[in-house]
Amino acid sequence: MCMQTHGHGQGERALNRRQFITMGATTGGMLALAGCSWTPRNAAPEEDDAGGAAANTASSEASSIDDGLVLVTGGTFAMGSPEDEPWRSDDEALHDVTVGDFHLAPKEVSQREYAQLMGSGDGNAEIPVANVSWYDAVSYCNALSEKEGLTPVYSIDGEDVTWDLSANGYRLPTEAEWEYACRAGTAGPFNLDHSLSADEANYYGHYPYEIEGNYFNQEVLDVQPGVYRGEPVASGSFEPNAWGLYDMHGNVAEWVWDWYGSYDADDALDPTGPQTGALRVNRGGGWNDFAKNLRSAYRASLTPTSSSPSVGFRVARSAILGEGTVGGRVAQEAVGGDTLVVFFSWSGNTRQIAQVVASQLGVESVELVCAEPYSSDYNTCLDEAQRDQNQQARPALATKIDDMDRYGTIYLGYPNWWASIPMPIATFLESYDFSGKAIHPFCSNGGGGLGQSVTAISKLVPDAHVGQGLSIRYAGGDDMPQQVADWIEG
Ligand SMILES: Cc1cc2nc3c(=O)[nH]c(=O)nc-3n(C[C@H](O)[C@H](O)[C@H](O)COP(=O)(O)O)c2cc1C
DSSP: OEEEOOOOOOOOOOOOOOOOOOOOOOOOOOOOOOOOOOOSSSOOOOOOOTTTTOSSSHHHHHHHHTTTTEEEEEEEEEOOTTSTTTTOOOOGGGGGEOOEEEESSSOOHHHHEEEEEEESSOSSSBBBBOOOOHHHHHHHHHHHHHHTOOOOEEEEEETTTEETTTSSSEEEHHHHHHHHHHTTTOOOOSSSOOOTTTSSSSSSSTTTTTTTTTHHHHTTOOOOOOOOOOOOOTTSSOOTTSSSOOSSSSSSEEEEEOOOOOOTTTBBSSOOOOSSSSSSEESSTTTTOOGGGSSSSSSEEEEEEEEOOOOOEEEEEEEOOOSEEEEOOOOOOOSSSSSEEOOOSSSSSSHHHHHHHHHHTOOEEEOOBOOOOOOOSHHHHHHHHHHHHHOOOOBBBBBOTTGGGGGGEEEEEEEEEBBBOOOOHHHHHHOOOTTEEEEEEEEEESTTTTTHHHHHHHHHHHHSEEEEEEEEEOOOOOOHHHHHHHHOOO
């Protein structure tokens, strides 16, 4: 059953900030803090906001559409972000897009819906499914169509997937449909008339939008850290957007149809993205992303075979059936050549993991060393790394790999820095030609997992095949070698 949106507005809500749990600041030593999340420095605990009323329940108007898809009435909107939006990327070029009417699920597909349909057990009825590849997502859409007697939308031939525009079954939204629905008529960084607090969405709440402005200049002191839940939560825990759609920001990011690529300014009427590519887009950010990566315009991308604990999907259906097909082949070349482990490490955890990776593969490893190393003082290093990330700097490397051409497969290790790659990794990726090569990322982190690091790598080397990432907390525990072995085995 499909239901009309009501387009109700969202009132201003008082923030009900939760206690910010202060972690001991890490030092330059090897770290394995069980049960702790990484936090940047000795942050003072935040005061409770006793006056803030919790606003985490769905409005009755929105609850009435829980059983069916929402009919999103089409229109024209400015897709992308303006150049003055903090933390925007160049791939968010602002352009006018018109989308027709379509139906969109108010919630992300749940673990139970996925497990029962795909025959893999039971699962939680409320928590969104994650750890599903883009292929899993389109297969689910087809299975749901068949179950409900609709015409499946996708023809799946190995890695080539074609969308039949005349089919009435379930599908993923296009990237444009997703952003249009997320924005629900808004034009700012989030679909609210204010910034996004951790009481309004499930994300890495220690890092609300623009908190970085306080690290050097205390520019936005009203921005305060909030709760980091560290896992997906029940759909419907937060207010929906103005069109009755839940979790368009956070909880799990959502696969959409489109290949990742530059926006086509001419492709403004119901765009379906590039014809071919190596990466598929996911949108909205997830429970372990910083708020800047939950922005309405932010574009994440991963290889369609990879999965992430913070990426799931929601289903859509066409309201107006079209003609013809949209498809395209996976733009990837066969990988040959030798294998090399390359890594950057500041305090040694990634180095330990890299040694295990290299030893299990029986190959050599190369450590990336900066021409001007980061400070060995932890807080100074945080500042330096934050500045580098703010400026998207490319720190010079002292390490040169002369015979890079002979390697077809790179196992690439790094620490999670500010939920992404350290900038020396960007320098490395831009120093050589990785077209057609395979890159397997492994990331040591303080609890933030891979963050946006795999997306960052994928965007820097879009012609490489970036595989499933391995996340290890600090240097891992006794089972780290087994985790590495399982990951290498695939
Ligand atoms: C500059 C800097 C930024 C960091 N940012 C994050 C982060 O955003 N999320 C996280 O989980 N850990 C973060 N950490 C913690 C490191 O990822 C973690 O300690 C890792 O094990 C360090 O690896 P290494 O010993 O190879 O340098 C950060 C550490 C530093 C020094």
